Amino acid sequence: MEIRCSSATARDWTGEALVVGLFSDAPGDSSRDLLKARFGDVLLERMERRRFKAKPGESLVLELLNQQPSTLVLVGLGAAAEFNLEQLRKAAALGAKAAHGSGASSVGLALPLEGLPPVAAASAMAEAVRLILFRDQRFKGEAEPTQPPTQVELLGLPADQLSPCQGAATSSQAICSGVELARELVAAPPNVVTPAALAETAAGIARDFGLQLKVLERADCEALGMGSYLSVAQGSDLPPKFIHLTYVPQGEVKRRLVLVGKGLTFDSGGYNLKTAGSQIEMMKFDMGGSGAVLGAMRAIAELKPAGIEVHMLVAACENMISGGAIHPGAIVTASNGKTIEINNTDAEGRLTLADALVYACKLEPDAVVDLATLTGACVIALGDEIAGLWSPSDCLAQALVQAGEEGGENLWRMPLRASYRAGLKSGLADMKNTGPRPGGSITAALFLQDFVNKEIPWAHMDIAGTVWSDKGRGLDPAGATGFGVRTLVNWVLAGGAA
Template structure:
């Protein structure tokens, strides 16, 4: 999508769709400016009882001259307009523009300072592109939906153009993650994830290593391989590397859970578990692959990024792992599997050990790990656990910048008692209360003690049934913007 700043103001702007934001309490003055361009608009706003509330929206089409469509958006209280308000307004403008092609012009109450306006430009551009995304890969005939292919922001500081620099690359990563999560499990298999990584490596000059089953056996990855042994599809352990030109000042690792389908194993998912939706159990791997696609294009300096995904299916056959089996991870730790549906943490155990072998300064893992996190935080927030306050704060700032909800959760060591096993070093699940905390504590056992680590449970926001904000219904691509923003902040 093309982004630009308009060289003309509201009165002269000429494109296909014009969207204007009106704050509550300032409707009359802004409407007066609109009246000079569109005679009669003030009376229409009065008739519609337009007060500038966030729920207020007026679409007028066709117009006698100028743009094909005029969209007037309520923004709420003027002193309460923040990044989320701008993001929401831009998203509403994008949705209201569907049906028109060409250029969408957007005027919102910008701050008038260069840095803040650059941030507003980034937020608005991301929101518009992500809102206009549509996935029609699996339809016999595509829907010939018209939508703008260009965005112009009106009355913005010229220096704000810098805000567009990373938008298309970041959004391309989000869209890749959405496509991976949305695709059915007969399309996105462990081999398909490895192929996706190969495509990114080939297109952008990254390094790629793919460990096959025999390679993982040689490394003693018994936890990961135990999950895969019930599937006819071979597991793939994927290591994708971005190396910057020049000096490496920071080395980080991104680890994503890669269960391309999770039946639950012999602890079969039933009832509310929605087994048909377990294609999204590779949402963590989709997020890190999407982030790597963006990072590869943006080429941040000074930061080396290692992406690790242990990918497989969790299926049921005569070879599948039993409840009660004891397996051994790559570090020699033994794990009693008291629930085969707590498989993601087993794959992540060996993935985290491998990631720490790369000697990173920090490791961040993303996983659709627990239903308990969804119960705690709902479907708009991911949970964050970390052994390092500085890392947690930087990830929170990156998530806020991207408009992705993130909430730090406790990593209380006393809860680890729930993982004690009579026979093995530990069990893979603890008691039901605090289930997302014990899951994080399990993962922590496989992280080097001197390594900063964060675990992000994205089970809630990975998918949206109805769509909200910049996310359409379906896969959201959650986590890509957070990771890209965080990596760029390290450069």
Template sequence: MQFRCLPATSATPLGDWSGDTLVLGLLAGDDGQPLLGALEALLGAGLRQRLEQRAFKAKPAEVLAFERVGVEPAAVVVVGLGEAEGFNLDGLRSAVAKAARTAAASGGRHLGLAFPLTSLPAETTPAIAAAAMAEAVRLSLYADQRFRSEAEPKPRPDTVTLIGLDDAADTALSRLGAVCAGVELARELVAAPPNVVTPQALADAALAIAEAYGAELKVLERSDCQALGMGAYLGVAQGSDLPPKFIHLTIRPEGDIQRRVALVGKGLTFDSGGYNLKTGGSQIEMMKYDMGGSAAVLGAARALAELRPAGVEVHVIVAACENMISGGAVHPGDIVTASNGKTIEINNTDAEGRLTLADALIYACKLEPDAVVDLATLTGACVIALGEEIAGLWSTSDALAAALLQSGQMGGESFWRMPLRASYRSGLKSPVADMKNTGPRPGGSITAALFLQDFVTKDLPWAHLDIAGTVWSDKGRGMDPAGATGFGVRTLVQWVQAGATG
């Protein structure tokens, strides 16, 4: 799929575009908008009556398709954008994604997109709009058919023209392939079953990135982790027949290193809950996506290794393992010791991700980065609090939190900053060890973040992103088809490229 920009002309906002499928975005309640006039010139003076007959109100993501015989374009798709004052970058992405699916279903090979981009907020530059539109098309038409015996035909256009954008916006399209490939890698890792994506498979994915783009890879085996005293991580891993793999991928810039960041992803390739077994209603069959954090950081690594943002050294860290039940599995009540010497009473074996992240965060901090960001499908409590469209964000740094929120907005991913309330830390007190791995049920996502904070170097900017609700979508939303979303990749790439280390 090839993307290009095409400026409008004084004669028509559609410029000299030609193709078989045209998509136009229309705002509600604005009869004088240029695109409506262009559409009327194309389809005839009776257009407004036809829109009225079909009850088209230009509500957000409302779609209407016209088929035409013997003329070009053979299909015209009209998508509603809502009122002008509410039209923003997220609305643009959603509308383009909805229209792209409709257009692709008509079998169009050469797609033109025309939207009233001047109605977007002033800070939305043509380059930003171009990137958002192109990502929406490619990511909304993604289809994972790796595990079907016979692939179903999924039509995709060969070329996509962004009408009304000049050549200056083309620069934004140059990074499109890398970013979308990173999102698609994350989706593939999350969607694959746990007998395919094992700890070794995550290490193999990191190796493929290293070999393709000249990154550096270190994989620590169980014995290496034992030598480093990673008792929290290895305690989780000890119940599985599959050996753990501690992955450290390093992406160095071509020039001088001006800043260093660490991206840490939770890598539980399957979470049975351990002896606190997940039972009916707990979605145990979906626990393949408990490595969504590792998928996000590896997807970001795939993009960043190709883009190589100037001056930034990126460390990607994943403590990969399974949480299983066996004669050698960790018991509720066991005490493990993390690599910084802290002892942890395990009062719930299903709160295992924070144990693996504890040793991963300690390792990351020893690299002396300027900032650390971890991503994890950590708590059901975060899903209850924020639902399936917003991820939780906890941070010790206002600057880092603001930068990540802004990067998420630019990448089309939503976060909400949550409190690190110190008084809640008392819920993690243990009568026999330095701390427990879980606190009381109320505020469970907050106490989970407070647990992680204990393993981060004091005064080092750190952020924890709980993506438990956003990593998967049963019905699809926005640019994401049903299934794995690849959530977090776009935010991380935006943040690293912006150089915002907090």
């Protein structure tokens, strides 16, 4: 699918399907006048008969006989005063989805751009079109026929800014490739995406884009004292894989960043077994953090940001039950020497991240960001549209929130309340791996903080609620969302402020 930026308008564009956005509270707006001028009063009468009110999320597809375009898609934008970049993104996705349903091979998007930065608008629309049309049919015996448009034109962009707009639209496709990779990894069943498969995915990125790759086997991790990570892996027949993928830019390295993703390719809960109603069958998405950082690295490798070295770490394994699985009540030692009493084997992600964060800090980075489907408590607190963000660094937290907004991913900064750390105290070891139920996502973040060098800016993102969508939302069809890729890439491209 080719996405082109154009200064043409809905008045003169020719193609198969034209998408036009209309405000609900501006009956005399220019888009309605344009429609009337091009298609006549009969079109407005058809809109009235179909009771199209231009509410947000509303769309109307009209077939135009013996005309070019042959399909007109009207998209509701809601109130003009509330229209912003995020609403533009949603409107572009809605329009592209409706146009695709008509079978059109060429689509023109004529959405209002007044007051919006043109380059950001072009990027947002290009991402929206690509991501809403993504379909994963790898595991269907008979794939449903689906053919996206071969050409999409983003209309109404300023003629003097077409070049930077086209550059942004083109760059967005690399980010979309990263999101799609993350979606495919998260959606795949646990018998397909194993720790070894994640390592092979990293190897493919390294091979295709010239990145450096190191994969630590169990013996290597033992030599580094990663007792916390390996305690989770010991119940599975599948060997753990500690994956270290590195992008090194040409020329001077001005900043070094580390992205850490939780990589539980399946989480049974261990001896604290997940029961009925716990979505155990969905625990293939417990490697959503690793999917996000792998997707981000794939995009970063293609975009090649200057001056920024990026390391990606994934401590991949399964959490299973067997005669060799870790017992509740066991005490293990992490690679920084801290001892951990495991009072719940289903709080395993933080055990794997602990050693990964210690390893990350030894790389002497300028900032570390980890992503994890870590707690159900975060889902209860923020639902399935907002990810939790914890960081002691105001600068890093603000940079990540802004990067998320630019990519249509919502983050909410949560507190790292020091007094809650008392809930992690153990009578036998340095700490327990879980605290009391209240504030569970906060104590999980406090647990991770104990494995980060206090001199290094660090942020933790809990994406447990946002990693999957049962019915689809925004730019995401139903299923895996690839959440986190856009935030991470935008943050890195902006310089990795911390």
